[in-house]
Amino acid sequence: MIRYAAYVLILVLGLRRGEALGLRWEDVDFTSSELTIGWQIQRIDRQLLHRQTKTEASDAPLPLVPICEVALHDRAAAYDRDKKAAGPDWHGSGLVFTTRTGRPVEPRNFNRSFTAACRRAGVRVIPVHATRKTCASLLVALDVHPRVAMQVLRHSQISVIMNIYSEVSSDATRRALKRLGKRLDTER
Numbered sequence: 038m039i040r041y042a043a044y045v046l047i048l049v050l051g052l053r054r055g056e057a058l059g060l061r062w063e064d065v066d067f068t069s070s071e072l073t074i075g076w077q078i079q080r081i082d083r084q085l086l087h088r089q090t091k092t093e094a095s096d097a098p099l100p101l102v103p104i105c106e107v108a109l110h111d112r113a114a115a116y117d118r119d120k121k122a123a124g125p126d127w128h129g130s131g132l133v134f135t136t137r138t139g140r141p142v143e144p145r146n147f148n149r150s151f152t153a154a155c156r157r158a159g160v161r162v163i164p165v166h167a168t169r170k171t172c173a174s175l176l177v178a179l180d181v182h183p184r185v186a187m188q189v190l191r192h193s194q195i196s197v198i199m200n201i202y203s204e205v206s207s208d209a210t211r212r213a214l215k216r217l218g219k220r221l222d223t224e225r
Contacts, residue, residue, distance in 0.1 A: 040142075040150050042108035043134050047165065050099050051172035051190040054165045055079050058142050059087055060133045062116075065109055070101040072109075074191065078132075078141050085141055087132070099189070109133070 043057045052060075055077035064073040079086050101109070112133060119137045120127050128139040136142060148165050155162040163171070169190060176186040 040134065040147065040154070042105075042112035043147070044151065044154065045105055045108040047168045048172060049102060049105055051169045053077065053169065054144055054147060056090065058132070058134050058144060058147060061131045062113075062133055063131065065101075065133065067101075067106065067110070070106060071098045072101055072105075073098045078144060080144055085143065087130075087141060099191075 046052045046057050046060075047054065052074065056074050058078035059076035060072065060074070061076060064075065066072065075090055076087060077090050079088065116133070116135070119135070120129075120139065123138045126138050130139055130141055132141055134142050134147075151165050152162050173186055173190055176189065177183075181189075
């Protein structure tokens with residue numbers, strides 16, 4: 038599947054849709070196991086644009102954890118097969134995620150393929166953008182420090198992570214209240 042690696046990156050690294058679609062091969066460093074986010078694909082005024090990310094906080098290298106690295110290696114192999122199959126019809130954009138002829142992926146088509154993949158997997162369908170919230174919530178559930186989550190999601194303000202993206206599970210809330218109750222009970 039062409040977009041599997043993109044799904045992995047948006048779920049594991051919390052990439053925005055445009056960041057995943059705008060990722061260039063030159064920004065993937067398999068030697069140091071990291072990728073640099075600095076570009077995005079956006080549709081503006083009926084034009085598909087490949088442009089730099091909005092803020093410096095968005096531009097940051099991220100470590101490639103093994104699942105991401107494997108997915109990107111698989112994508113590189115599929116990219117090479119697509120390039121060979123397209124022959125003279127290939128449009129070399131340098132992007133990691135392309136159509137079978139090397140053109141940028143249309144963001145709305147990516148949304149549709151993500152929805153279809155969710156349905157095929159039998160999981161609840163969520164908007165692509167909600168995967169960032171999923172990533173943040175999973176980091177919180179794993180007790181990752183908010184500053185680290187802020188760096189992973191490349192936000193300039195920790196309040197965004199704490200107020201918008203993170204949701205504490207009801208189990209975590211229950212455990213916290215039990216600990217508080219025990220503490221208060223021992224102090225009376």
